[in-house]
Amino acid sequence: MSDNHAERTEAERSELTRYARFAVEQMPLARRDGGTVHAQYIRPADAVVVLPMFANRDVMMIRNHRFAVGLELWELPAGTIDPGEDPLVCAHRELEEETGYAAVIMEPVTDFVTCPGLCTERIYAYMARDLTASEQKLDQTEQIVPERVSWERAMSMVQDGTIRDAKTIATLLFAECFLRQELG
Template sequence: MSSFEEKTLAKETIYNGRIIDLEVHTVSLPNGKESTRELVFHPGAVAVLAITDDDKIVTVRQYRKALKKEVVEIPAGKLEPNEDPLLCAKRELEEETGIIASTWSKLHSFYTSPGFADELVHVYLAEDLQEGSVNLDEDEFVSREDYTLDESKSLIDSLDIHDAKTIYAILMWELRKLKGQA
């Protein structure tokens, strides 16, 4: 048991949605006082860094309502209940880009916002790509765009790439390249 653990004394479910659930917990702090925590529960997600034979990163451009702008991201999606993250990654890559990859490896996993959310994103590297067929969800509108590492870094600078999972994956891939592992 951690000496910093916060024990839940009471909780209230505020919202149960398609993507997230929101609860407010009253907790006992390590110093004996009480506080409130607003917590977001998410089933987890995957993100796919797909690299073409000519060493380009496969991305999708889409409008994000929360940001009120279009952004360039690597393909990603929410895990279904009890879904294997690798199977989800394969599905999302093909659905969003029409790509099927023969070689898969896990880059890493990370929590998006551990101060208030439990969302864990599993990041995969997909290589040896072949064209399949795009099969977007009916509420999904994206265009595929492929970029070199330098072009991707320029898109980060211009804020066209502006999400943590994409920046994280690009930097992980660059680190692998620097270490001679990519």
């Protein structure tokens, strides 16, 4: 797509409503028959997900109560990027807040869009290494329990459906490929 197209479509977007965590917007889309339809979508802030890995390849995961689905999910630590915040800074902050660990090394792994038919969210995935115990600093509404699991168990949890969170599944599977290359 040309830059001109991106500028034109950005100018045609309009906000329908705004909430604390996201806005609902719409933009006109050309139909194949020459007509136009207005498509609505959600514009949340972008986010990070962190894969905290110990030297023996154990992973620090979290069990996180998610009110929207009414479930406690196995996840990797993650969080929303504040306006103007660098994703790397957010990754360090979220790791410590949710797990009580800090990382000396925070490597970018990949980034991905979560649900491009419905929202604009982009998630930046990082691998945290050289971990040291710190202090968990949860928000008032968070119900998060960190738990260290082996890499083999994490992969088994993806395969058997124990891990149901998409950002966690995507990051773990991408990291599996990354680690295979690293190990040769």
